Amino acid sequence: MDINSVTIALFLAGGVRLCVPVLLAALGEVVSERAGVFTIGLEGLMLFGAVASAVGLASTGSPVAALAIGMLGGLVAAAILALGTVLARANQIVMGIGFNLFAIGVTSLIRQVVLSDAPPAGSLRAVTLMKLPWLADLPVVGRALFSQSPVFYFAVLLAMALWLMLRFTRLGLLLRAAGENAAALDAAGHPVLGLRLGATLFTGLLAGLGGAYLCVVASGGVFIDNMTSGRGYLAIAIAIFARWMPLRVLLVAMALGLLEALQFQGQYLGIDIPAPLLMATPFAVALLAWIVMGRASAAPADLGRPFLRGAGH
Known part of the structure; x- marks a missing residue:
């Protein structure tokens, strides 16, 4: 196989397109985990964002509005999840797994009831392609x-903004304190539950946008049952593997996007590796991330611990 610049460019472009949903969800997960909330329900948040965007696209015909409605769907779903994990102080892992199973069933029902007769999507170019002058x-x-979706450019700028926020701003300091020592932050007079609730809702917005991108941009506006296919769990692994640093999340997500692109374009690059093995590679990286988390000292000290004033840790 003759590998030329066009072949390489197509491979890289495919990897970048594929990384966007998990990149957005992983950036949201960084914020919630920094605040001490282990959002295992990320997969469900992405699913609700995806189905909400499909309903929005069928209702409005506007792909931009569909993405916004997808974010709203993720936000509403995150509010429901936060009621259990943040306010009711339920076990975050058990609640998250249950929420993911709940999301699979509910979104499938929405597809059958609301989207079964949805009209074909019109032009999606407004959200699928934006060529930057000269650079393209x-x-x-x-x-x-x-020459990517404007959502990708937004995700890159957001990663930079979150790095600056977490590192240099007072809000970033408070979020990190909520995850490192919630009792001390509360003693200083700051609202731990409010910060954790806000972080979880922000995660829902980004996960919803990631699911909406997967549905509207990557799948032509068609919602398929369980279309996230584990991307929410992969996003959690990326956040852990990148040590909760937004710029590292960007790099790791893009690297995994390239691995996923090999499933479709590996043969054109002369790579003779079975497709099932390539499909499993990102999740092998996820398993490695869980192992790293078990041994890492960089994890927020209060990650996953419900906060109860006066209870101590």
């Missing part, structure tokens, strides 16, 4: 990085 004409990287 660069060889190889132009097609790969600068």
Whole structure:
């Protein structure tokens, strides 16, 4: 197989497109975990965002509105999840797994009842392609990085903004304190539950957008049952593997996107590896991330611990 610049550019562009849903969800997970909330229900949040965007697209015909409605769906779902994990102080892992199973059933029902007669989607170009002037004409990287969905550019800018926020702002300091020592933060007069609730809702917004991207941009506006296929769990693993640092999350998500792209374009690059093995590779990385978490000292000290004033830790 003759590998040329066009082949490489197409491979890189495919990897970038595939990384966007997990990148958005992982950035949201970084914020909630930094605040001490282990959002295992990320898979369900993405599913609700995806089905909400499909309903929005069928109702409005606007792909931009569909993405916004997907974010709203993730936000509402996150509010429900936060009632149990943050306010009712339920076990975050058990609650999250149950929420994911609940999401699979509910979104499937919505598809059958609401979307069974949905009209075909119109033009989606407004959210699928934005060529940046001059940069898009660069060889190889132009097609790969600068001829992408505007959602990708948003995700990159968001990763930079979150890095700055967590590292240099008072809000970032408070969020990190909520995850490191919630009792001390409460003693200083700051609202631990409010910070954790806000972080969880923010995670819902980003997970909803990730699910909406998966449905509207990557799948042509068609919702399929359980279409996230484990991407929520993968996003959690990315956040852990990147040590809860937004810029590292960006790099790790893009690397895993390239691994996923090998499933579809590996043969054109002369890589003779069975597709099932390539499909399993990102999740092998996820397992490694769980192992790393078990041995890491970098994890927020109060991650996963419900906060109860006066209870101590």
